[in-house]
Amino acid sequence: MFDNYKNKFIPLILPICIIIFWYLITEGLGIVDLYKLPGPITVCQAAWILILNGKLLTNTVDTLVKVFAGLIAAAVVAIPLGILLGWYKTLEDFASLVISVLRPIPPVAWIPFSILWFGIGMFPAVFIIFMGCVFPILIYTLDGVKRTDKVLIESAQTLGAGDRDVLKRIMIPSAVPYVVSGLRVGMGIALMCTISAEMVGSGSGLGYMILTATSLFDPGTTVVGMLVIGLIGIVFDLIFTKVQKRIFW
Template sequence: MRLDFIWVKLAMPLAIILVWWIGSDLGVWNGYVIPSPERVASSMWSMAMDGSLLKHASASFLRVIWGFAIASLVAIPLGFAMGLSRSLERWLQSTLDFMRHVPPLAIMPMVILWFGIGEVSKVVVVFMATFFPILLNTQSGVAGCDTKLLEVGRAFGLSRLERFNRILVPSALPSILLGMRLGLSYSWRSLIGAELIAAASGIGYVIHDAEQLSRSDVIIVGVFLLGFAGSLSDHLFTALSRRLTPWSGGDIGGV
């Protein structure tokens, strides 16, 4: 990465921190409402040293990974089936349309009732948030596969399985990856909501606990953690997409 490019990326965050620091130093706002950068950094350091930072971040990461993995395992095959079968699509479309418009957090009380307040309920919320973007993008990627390319396979006598593996899957891959990337982004948002409602660990829990203790500095630490975690997972996924689909220029769209 070129140095000037890094500077362009860092300029805005540095400017915000600078304004924040100067404002806090000059007493422009109340330190209770917006704590100073030094206080936030100090809280982050102490949380890192006592291990709580890693504990809560890894708890959230694990929930996202589990929910995301299970959603991918269910949504991708179902998306292929719906993309390939018009009748299956007609059967499921209205039900899925109804379900995807219900925010996962709206049924959080029911999820807690069914799965308790343990890990499973959080994984279920992540699953629900992640499932639909992956499903819909897989379905559209499969249904939108260029029929002219599939016809090449038919013209040259490729079997159904060969056409599936060599033409349909690679053709749908950029769309599937876009869905997974969107799903990953949604999974973080919904997970934090779930952790704010009922959790004993995780970044959402840190924020909720800090609110109870009026520790705005710890809330900001939680927000930073969330931003870093979301950006990191998105960055890793984009890098993976570039590697898997170089023909699409790695451009699988913005979130």
């Protein structure tokens, strides 16, 4: 009981210390100029204004919509493709070089083309997120299918399962934990990509909010945007942890 209480309390110590330290060096003692680093009170005020005028909500929703659109598009392409490549060795060999070359390209490197191809707005951002997520999900899925326990495949075969049954009823379920890990990694990348994409080719979203606030000498809003991104990250991480716990194989 006490241990449990202690475990929940310990992670809070450092953030509280940081906030106090942050307050002291900015608004408290004025060691750092406020235009270089806004203090906690300025940030709270900025947050309050953004909540009241609804901008925080609309921009957050806007970013999340892009994240999900990109992630879902990537999953729709990468999961079936990963299963296919994991199943047909020849096809994997056929595609491997292209994947190896495209995979290390940072998603933000696609920004110029995304603007050329999709203009300004939601689609270029979704495209960049797609490019960022598609490879991790693909690789994880491919790996999951290939790592299916041989004993399970052979058991199914000696129970009369044909190739299709083995794929559908053994390899795919066995790859599910890997796919979820891939989605988790993809989610993190998607969030990063969205913000970068919004800073370049977009007129809305948290990334856009952060960038415009800085140029309008409103550093409080910038920090609010950063913190909201962090919070979104935590929430998704918690969700994925829960999902992964439910998959026990």
